[in-house]
Amino acid sequence: MARYTITPNEGLDSVRFGEPRTGLRERLGSFTSFRRGDSESPTDQFPEKGLLLSFNQDDSLELIEVTPEAQVTYQGITLFGRPYRHVLGDLREHGIEGTEDDQGVEFTDLGFALFNPAPDDPEEEVHGVSVFPRDYYSM
DSSP: OOEEEEETTTEESSOBTTOBHHHHHHHHOOOEEEOOTTOSSOEEEEGGGTEEEEEOTTSBEEEEEEOTTSEEEETTEEOSSSBHHHHHHHHHHTTOOOEEETTEEEEGGGTEEEEOSOTTOTTOBOOEEEEOOTTGGGO
């Protein structure tokens, strides 16, 4: 299982924003590409690495999504494989607060979000983690 650590506003410990698509494809191995909605640039999915990578028009990495097929941590807190509410509790114990909605929670200043389609279900686990650079959602 691939393991990653979130580096706020920079990406993951081994995958950084701004890296070129070609270099990531060479380094990460087997992938498939698909287009989301009206996106001009395809998203690359690396199933064995538990990653979906989105790129800007210059083919530079601009968004990372980590799936439960991988393990990802922030400040030593494991984000997958346990109930969403427990993950949120651990983050809050470390003084990490985010903005919750009906899809999960976003930690805008730290550049990541947790996706959970049923955040009120106490046993529901985190379904995905998005990692984004500073000001990504204001672009």
